[in-house]
Amino acid sequence: xxxxxxxxxxxxxxxxxxxxxxxxxxxxxxxxxxxxxxxxxxxxxxxxxxxxxxxxxxxxxxxxxxxxxxxxxxxxxxxxxxxxxxxxxxxxxxxxxxxxxxxxxxxxxxxxxxxxxxxxxxxxxxxxxxxxxxxxxxxxxxxxxxxxxxxxxxxxxxxxxxxxxxxxxxxxxxxxxxxxxxxxxxxxxxxxxxxxxxxxxxxxxxxxxxxxxxxxxxxxxxxxxxxxxxxxxxxxxxxxxxxxxxxxxxxxxxxxxxxxxxxxxxxxxxxxxxxxxxxxxxxxxxxxxxxxxxxxxxxxxxxxxxxxxxxxxxxxxxxxxxxxxxxxxxxxxxxxxxxxxxxxxxxxxxxxxxxxxxxxxxxxxxxxxxxxxxxxx
Numbered sequence: 001x002x003x004x005x006x007x008x009x010x011x012x013x014x015x016x017x018x019x020x021x022x023x024x025x026x027x028x029x030x031x032x033x034x035x036x037x038x039x040x041x042x043x044x045x046x047x048x049x050x051x052x053x054x055x056x057x058x059x060x061x062x063x064x065x066x067x068x069x070x071x072x073x074x075x076x077x078x079x080x081x082x083x084x085x086x087x088x089x090x091x092x093x094x095x096x097x098x099x100x101x102x103x104x105x106x107x108x109x110x111x112x113x114x115x116x117x118x119x120x121x122x123x124x125x126x127x128x129x130x131x132x133x134x135x136x137x138x139x140x141x142x143x144x145x146x147x148x149x150x151x152x153x154x155x156x157x158x159x160x161x162x163x164x165x166x167x168x169x170x171x172x173x174x175x176x177x178x179x180x181x182x183x184x185x186x187x188x189x190x191x192x193x194x195x196x197x198x199x200x201x202x203x204x205x206x207x208x209x210x211x212x213x214x215x216x217x218x219x220x221x222x223x224x225x226x227x228x229x230x231x232x233x234x235x236x237x238x239x240x241x242x243x244x245x246x247x248x249x250x251x252x253x254x255x256x257x258x259x260x261x262x263x264x265x266x267x268x269x270x271x272x273x274x275x276x277x278x279x280x281x282x283x284x285x286x287x288x289x290x291x292x293x294x295x296x297x298x299x300x301x302x303x304x305x306x307x308x309x310x311x312x313x314x315x316x317x318x319x320x321x322x323x324x325x326x327x328x329x330x331x332x333x334x335x336x337x338x339x340x341x342x343x344x345x346x347x348x349x350x351x352x353x354x355x356x357x358x359x360x361x362x363x364x365x366x367x368x369x370x371x372x373x374x375x376x377x
Contacts, residue, residue: 001335002346003328004044005037005320006079006236006303008261009057012310015258020310023056029313030057033306034067036317038074040324043346046077046109046303051118054260061094068102075348076102079303080111080179083140084132085122087156092143092164099169104349107175109198110137112186128155130185137189144173172356175347177234177301180212187212191219196232196347199296202305203262205274206295209235213296230342234301235292238277241322245280252279259309282326289327290334298339300346302331 009030013020021029034045045067047060057063064076076098081091099106112129119126135153142149143164152158168174177198178190190197197216201209217228225231242248249268256268271277278288293299304323307316345351
């Protein structure tokens with residue numbers, strides 16, 4: 001089980017003192033948070049991609065490359081890579097390069113994005129969102145897996161004998177998650193390729209995501225990638241903690257009420273009842289998240305959103321200490337209990353290389369078997 005942090009990189013005024021960080025301060029804070037994630041023993045840091053205020057992470061590979069140089073074990077991921085508005089050729093090259101820089105500690109989460117105007121900013125039509133996601137990812141797969149690509153599609157110019165550079169590290173492409181809040185088409189796409197499916201379940205009730213994940217698992221098995229419980233699933237989450245739960249509620253309420261995404265909407269009490277947001281003691285967070293597999297089955301990755309809504313850096317780092325020291329060690333033990341042996345671990349580059357090598361050995365043995373049988377006879 002992999003635990004980590006994802007950030008959307010919002011620049012938001014702190015409602016308790018009306019101070020607003022500069023873009024520079026927020027970017028530097030994100031870099032500090034990422035290094036703290038490794039320090040407290042988590043495995044993953046994931047960075048969103050946005051091209052509009054109040055969000056600053058418009059160039060994830062630049063920031064993740066810096067974090068790669070400052071960490072040793074942390075898996076560097078995107079919380080969204082816009083497969084709809086980015087050129088697949090550029091994605092292939094940028095993330096293969098990051099793979100080499102980070103010695104393989106890289107994966108991606110593909111998404112369509114949740115900001116409508118981003119499409120025309122990059123010359124695309126939002127009505128083509130699903131077709132763009134399907135066509136662009138099909139091309140990206142080929143760019144990573146074929147040395148020379150001939151390709152023609154609807155949304156970009158053709159390619160003739162094109163080779164992206166650098167080639168993926170060790171000949172193995174980064175692991176890909178397909179992130180979705182609402183779209184079964186994206187769950188279908190993840191299942192078709194045997195990729196991971198990340199249900200960012202932080203906004204809607206669990207029943208919606210239970211259906212979406214169940215559908216992905218069924219289709220994963222349908223396409224022959226393994227049993228349904230072997231599908232690779234990730235979940236989002238949010239928490240704010242204090243030793244005394246009433247203190248946590250009091251401290252977090254002004255941030256919740258003014259958050260750029262869900263502020264000025266439902267009450268914090270209603271939102272925490274209907275979504276994974278948990279505001280209270282560390283034990284309350286443990287109890288809430290230990291129960292996640294009762295709804296979604298055994299899964300591979302749990303990411304928390306901890307640095308949004310104007311929370312000051314000092315507070316975020318304190319929250320990460322609590323999460324890493326008091327919550328996650330207990331959750332690791334809880335998720336390990338009665339976990340079926342066939343359920344895979346969270347994806348890593350080393351595991352992907354080993355899987356590829358094992359498949360090559362099995363294939364070679366299968367090819368040699370008739371010859372050996374003939375010699376024996």
